[in-house]
């Protein structure tokens with residue numbers, strides 16, 4: 314279902330968060346039975362991080378598998394998610410991590426992180442909010458701090474799709490545009506790949522924060538999309 318524009322006041326990301334809340338237990342069960350992504354990527358992602366390094370799990374869901382994996386290896390994990398139901402599950406599943414209920418677009422976090430994981434959460438935001446969200450992530454990272462993130466892999470202003478009886482909003486840019494946004498935000502892309510190219514695509518990115526974001530332009534990089 315296409316979503317060309319938003320009526321005033323409507324926030325598809327928060328509608329989606331509410332939907333996650335209604336299916337919290339079923340979502341956790343589905344996640345446990347699923348591919349386990351991105352756990353296979355985590356060993357190389359954390360390689361070289363100091364013991365106990367601070368890692369932010371942004372849009373952490375029920376805390377599994379990412380926060381759990383990181384906590385088991387002694388990292389100091391903060392999980393943030395806007396769904397109170399999922400945060401409650403995360404707290405009981407991963408008691409050694411800290412979890413905060415908050416909207417990633419406005420939550421205030423203290424201190425910096427050596428790494429951020431934002432797995433399958435950014436694509437729930439309207440895409441005009443992606444540039445500033447990436448700037449926020451860059452600001453949370455220490456210089457040289459690393460990001461593992463996934464995005465929608467196609468140029469789509471917004472669509473809704475069903476899952477477990479509820480409806481979820483997604484948006485995305487064509488991959489090269491997302492890579493440009495990351496660069497604009499001060500995040501140097503070290504690796505990217507597209508999976509699931511047969512459907513609407515799924516872009517995985519590993520990036521590292523440069524010393525400072527490159528520009529003060531407020532809205533994101535201008536210009537053409539390829």
Ligand SMILES: C[S@@+](CC[C@H](N)C(=O)[O-])C[C@H]1O[C@@H](n2cnc3c(N)ncnc32)[C@H](O)[C@@H]1O
Pocket residue numbers: 326327329330333344350371372373374375377378379393394395396399415416417418431432433434437438
């Ligand atoms: C597909 S789930 C992924 C959860 C987790 N990262 C994982 O890998 O299982 C997307 C998550 O993003 C969260 N989310 C979506 N929009 C958000 C927002 N604006 N702020 C915080 N969390 C958000 C949802 O509540 C949900 O838990």
